[in-house]
Amino acid sequence: MSDQAMSSALLGSISPGRRLRNRIAMGSIWLCVLVAAVPLAFVITYLVQRGAGIVDLSFLTDDIPISSRLRGPGMGPAILGTLLTTGAATAMAVPLGVLAAVYLNEYGGKGRLAATIRFLSDVMAGVPSIVMGLFIYTVWVLRFGQTGFAGALALACLMLPIVIRSAETALQLVPSELREASAALGARTSRTILTVVLPAALPGVLSGALLAVARAAGETAPLLFTIGTVTSSNPQLFEGTNTALSAQIFVNARQPFEGAIDRAWGAALTLIVLVFVLTAVARLVARRFTVR
């Protein structure tokens, strides 16, 4: 029986009032989906419309104009900065987060310590990103100055709880038979984890990590006080100030000048493409390797 026929057969004896109320409720639920879709469509349309005319090869590689009044291209340093800081943050947060997840899932189990860590990492995920920025500013920047690395530290703090959570979920999905089989062959727990559990959980861990990277690449607030700004490329992580796409969007969006606004749109389009590519890769990885 089709859905339609079934509901009419069942609804046959239902009073008009109840039927009407059901209609209204279902209608509002559909409406909710529309309400969320419309602004999203607007944001993306504007982004492509305003950004597409601006992004070209020289936009992606040239230096940023020294005065924000100037028109013309240039987000090269910001793209480099974003890749550099996000890369460094990933190099710090992912291994640490995976280690923490291994502890939580393989050693800690249901113990009190593990529960506490899990709880705190959830709470840490809720710490506003600007507070992370202030934190790195007070413990690092005041001593060592603004560098790309300081920004990377702030981003790493932000990524850590996300990586822990997703890696733990991935580890939980590894069937315990695998662990038992490995143990039965005489492998120690550490060896089992390295050669059996982690490879099996790799796709899940990877896709979680990529999502965290995508999140970090889009973050602005933690970078504001930690990396400073430059107008020409600075490939050094530990020396001198740097900049990032997100920070450039923020700075340029506050300018009244047309050239600056154009650059903000261009940078936004570049950033979004970067984030979407990362997200898409993450989903692909997750789907291709899903353990059934």
Add this chain to the structure above:
Amino acid sequence: MVLLILGLIAVATTRRAWPAFADEGMRFFTTTRWAPNAEVFGSLPFVYGTVVTAVIALVLAVPVSVGIALFLSDVAPRRLRRPVSSLVDLLAAIPSVVYGLWGVIVLAPWITGVYDRISDITSPVPVLSTLFAGPSTGRGLFTAGIILALMVTPIITSITREVFDTVPAMAKEAAYALGSTRWEMIRAAVFPHSRAGMIGAVMLGLGRAMGETIAAALVIGSSARITAQLFGSGDSMAAVIANEFGESGGLHRAALIGLGVELFALTILVNVIARVIIARGRRHA
């Protein structure tokens, strides 16, 4: 490690903020005048702005999020489920600074007209006439609330959906068997089962909305005042830190870091409550 970081955050930031706390004492938390030039720092306007924008965001986002979550768990035809859930993921994947950019350049100029019309309509009504008083520049508390609503919707949706998915199929089928319409089933089986989880999800959304910085900094209008005019400009804790930090020094900077400490404490509180509620709900389930 995580514990260490959380502890370090609290200690390090508080130490840097100490000059401001020491100078202002309790007045830092209880007075409403923020005048960096006169070295007077009362943080209440920002707390007010933070709370108001977050509440506006939740009022807008919660019904929509719950609706989408219900759509995904119980209403949607099977083939629509995946596209709609990627739509929600997409909303989450857009960086906040991009929402801010769109908000300040596209939304704010457009919405001024809408605000003016609303304030024309409501001007004869006593309370509403203050709430919706014009004229507006388009940048203000309500605009910030709208942008924040867009940003918290994916969070609330994904958590409530998870909760809805844990409703036992048996309870749903029992409701249908008693002759319920779909809506009656949702009210009788889904909502009572998920109450704790939904409250937790809303609290998490609240935490996120309170801490959101960049989008708010761009559209909130930046004026340190407590006003009942929702369409007027205000400022939030996170936004003022982002906007003023660069050109601050000395006591002003310490006060901004102090604001950060206050915000940290507030969001931690909200998050802890949220997590406890969710965990308790899960145990009952």
